[in-house]
Amino acid sequence: MSRNTVLWGLFALQAICCAYFLLDITLDFISPGTGLLLVESDLAEAVVTIALFVSLAFTASELRQMMSRQRRLSDQLKVASGAFTDLLETRFAEWSLTAAEREVAILALKGFAIADMAELRATKLGTVKAQCAAVYRKAKVSGRLELLSLFLDDLLADELVPTGPAPGQ
Numbered sequence: 001m002s003r004n005t006v007l008w009g010l011f012a013l014q015a016i017c018c019a020y021f022l023l024d025i026t027l028d029f030i031s032p033g034t035g036l037l038l039v040e041s042d043l044a045e046a047v048v049t050i051a052l053f054v055s056l057a058f059t060a061s062e063l064r065q066m067m068s069r070q071r072r073l074s075d076q077l078k079v080a081s082g083a084f085t086d087l088l089e090t091r092f093a094e095w096s097l098t099a100a101e102r103e104v105a106i107l108a109l110k111g112f113a114i115a116d117m118a119e120l121r122a123t124k125l126g127t128v129k130a131q132c133a134a135v136y137r138k139a140k141v142s143g144r145l146e147l148l149s150l151f152l153d154d155l156l157a158d159e160l161v162p163t164g165p166a167p168g169q
Contacts, residue, residue: 007062010055017052020044080155087154095138104131108144109151 024045088109092102100121107117118128132144141147 003062007059010058013051014055014059017048017055020048084151084155087151091139091150095135097135097138101131101135101138104128105135105147108132108135109148 088106092105097105103121104117107120112120114128114132115125117132118125121128136143136147139147139150141150
């Protein structure tokens with residue numbers, strides 16, 4: 001059974017238990033002392049209470065695991081972001097890019113169109129085109145996609161964060 005199925009099943013169980021207790025309270029207010037046999041049963045209330053506690057314990061465990069996974073993913077993202085920044089700086093230095101070429105290269109990697117780059121940098125379209133051409137020439141690539149693939153290949157070549165069990169588990 002999948003984890004999602006179990007979680008939704010427990011959610012449904014908690015909803016049924018809540019509905020049971022709500023019905024019990026409602027009947028107590030409407031007609032104190034009388035009510036449906038099943039609703040007034042101590043055994044039924046005990047079973048529903050136990051079911052709520054079991055599902056709460058499981059839900060708490062799942063939340064703890066999800067929060068731990070979220071922390072690991074956040075850590076991996078920080079490492080990847082830092083690694084990408086380090087990689088950019090290393091490559092830019094290797095290619096001897098000027099400050100303007102670095103800006104254009106970063107904007108190109110982010111997917112900006114040449115016209116948008118020119119507008120953002122308050123320069124002419126021809127200047128940005130020339131700077132892009134210089135970046136591609138120095139990187140020995142034919143265009144934006146090849147430039148991006150250089151960085152992706154380097155990042156994917158090594159494991160940035162070990163994929164073993166999370167610390168503390």
